[in-house]
Amino acid sequence: MSSSVQHAAIIGAGPTGLMAAEVLAQGGASITVYDAMPSAGRKFLMAGRGGLNLTHSEPLPQFLARYREAMPHLKIAIEAFPPQALCDWSEALGQETFIGSSGRVFPKAFKASPLLRAWLRRLDSMGARLALRHRWTGWDEQGRLRFETPGGPLAVESCATVLALGGASWPRLGSDGTWTETLAAEGVKISPLRPANSGFTVAWSGIFRDRFEGQPLKGVALTFGAHTQRGEAIVTRTGIEGGAIYALSAELREAIMISGQATLHIALRPDLEQTELIARLSEPRGKQSLSNFLRKAVGLSPVAIGLLQEAAKASGASLASMSPADLAHLINAVPIELNGIAPIARAISTAGGIVFDELDADFMIRRLPGVFVAGEMLDWEAPTGGYLLQASFATGVAAGRGALTWLERKI
Template identity: 90%
Template sequence: MSSPSKNAAIIGAGPAGLMAAEVLAQGGAGVTVYDAMPSAGRKFLMAGRGGLNLTHSEPLPQFLARYREAMPHLKAAIEAFPPQALRDWSETLGQETFVGSSGRVFPKAFKASPLLRAWLRRLDSMGVKLALRHRWVGWDEQGRLRFETPDGSLVVEPRATVLALGGASWPRLGSDGTWTETLAALGVKISPLRPSNSGFTVAWSEIFRDRFEGQPLKGVALRFGAHTQRGEAVVTRTGIEGGAIYALSAELREAIMISGQAALHIALRPDLEQRELIARLSEPKGKQSLSNFLRKAVGLSPVSIGLLQEAAKASGASLASMSSADLAHLINAVPLELTGTAPIARAISTAGGISFDELDGEFMLKRLPGVFAAGEMLDWEAPTGGYLLQASFATGVAAGRGALKWLSES
């Protein structure tokens, strides 16, 4: 049984918050998880729609390097709850995992709902209470948590609080970033929230946009400065998105913030060397249209050919007038000017958040004793591939352990 001196409040029922709740409940604390949404884990369920990518199987040193400048701040938390621990935890909930061909780790069910249901059942059996439709609006003059609920205002006074409200992507699922104003008003340093793993805007011609919206560019290589990424991208009505774009999103976003645009180059056939491309393009075209010739000789899709035509028009040239050498060069270096980032509400994740300088080694806010923070509220970002969820789970564990230690010592 928990005692009043060991009561904890978790604000946010996503992976970080629920993991903190589990750690605290295991330690004997009385835990209530508050969330503004009508149900728990809404963004977690969304993440699992295309197959829940829990973590990644690559060696830990390479894994940690994915967090870039935030790596020193996340290292201890991830080492204490590494990818194998997350896989083991999933299996205790009856959800076995497997490693995909890319090294990514998925539950065998390939979705989030069975895992979340089992997890909520476990938390319920541990005495964790779930208070839904409770929107946190800060603290009152006595330092008590304030909530707006369907039944009116509510104040609670836990001995420890874990904030796990997420970033600002997909706000309709609960993470709207409004907490930044509450904490900033108390002097907490917060890096502005920015879209991460997001798409970008491109000034497509009307013809290209109407014809190729939603079409994938498969097996391409994207180059931005010294960075190259192979994979897939998708043409959207307003620009471009997809896995290969997301992997470069941090660098592209920062360039756009500085200069207002970013010059991306796309290799449509990165597996073909220039010499081979020129040889194929030098073959007699006969009576074929240029589009049919490019499709047969080089294996270009209609959207790839459309992209070449967009680039040619932008330079004031035409594909038909180009030499084989020039066309070969263009095929593997199609210039694309990105004019902005897609809205943060459409991004997969968020960059920015609470500065790590504001936290102690237990993930407690130095300005707010007894208040801890975890997950995407913190100032880190990572590529897709399991790194986002791994850090959310691991920081949830770390904040839960920190809160448990606070309860035992205060």
């Protein structure tokens, strides 16, 4: 079965694809947005469940540095659609934004659903067609896009195609990474997809795991090599995750991939100097239990004390036998051995993807003329804090503009 010719096809109805669709529709193109899921923006809605962090308010030079090695490749796209442009776009949809205490930018409604509903209404008014339950499977012998649909196989001709299929995290929401095989078969070079902003596995003792699963370590400082991150970590049944862990996940992941393990150090009271800690720990304990003493003298939570006990047992020592100086050192340098990376399906985002050398300046795949790509399909990663969505939106704009230019040349 073959449809009538489509001027442009966008594959993927997440924020990247929808933004490319908006740019193309504004430019007068006739478009259809295809998605394998029953509804649009499923991962976008998940990201906004605890508060939709659209972008960040820090100065653009610092903002761009968050993209690390990919910064030179993303710089032009983000400068062309910077954080302020994203805020203006959101407000034009009736969703005003505000800057939180951490500098992160949120819509005042805080959730993703009002923004997505307004966005889909605007796209519909612009003539954009949404084709759901359409799973893209590549191209046929005539170069047409192939889809599996509830009504059977479908072949679609398009003058331009924007691929916005995401990475491989949270596959149940639509991004399963199966596109890598399709594009690799076309000769496109792809860096292997890896978990980003992910948790890590730790061989906790049964007692610690059962008692402290789900408990947060608040106000800690995590150090790995030359990198230190303040924030919060959460003990999981199989290991550790949380914002501060995610910020170090790239370095931790690479170390584990090379050597099979990585030792993370946690400062439980990073604002207390060593001398102050020693002084507090040198006070008479009296009849207090050690746990109660540590809670009162140093302000440690039960999970923090449990973590100290885990570390002491691993070293063959006991907390009770430690001198105040040794205990003070341990409190602000608790070693945690990470022995694995949490599965990519549970990661917040994905590292790896189509290498930038495969693209031209308009985000078109050089070996596939008329095929553009954006978002997490590309080989970049960034920390949480608004950087993930900002780059997804900005590259969607860039790919949409590239596709529009391509269509204009074909007229």
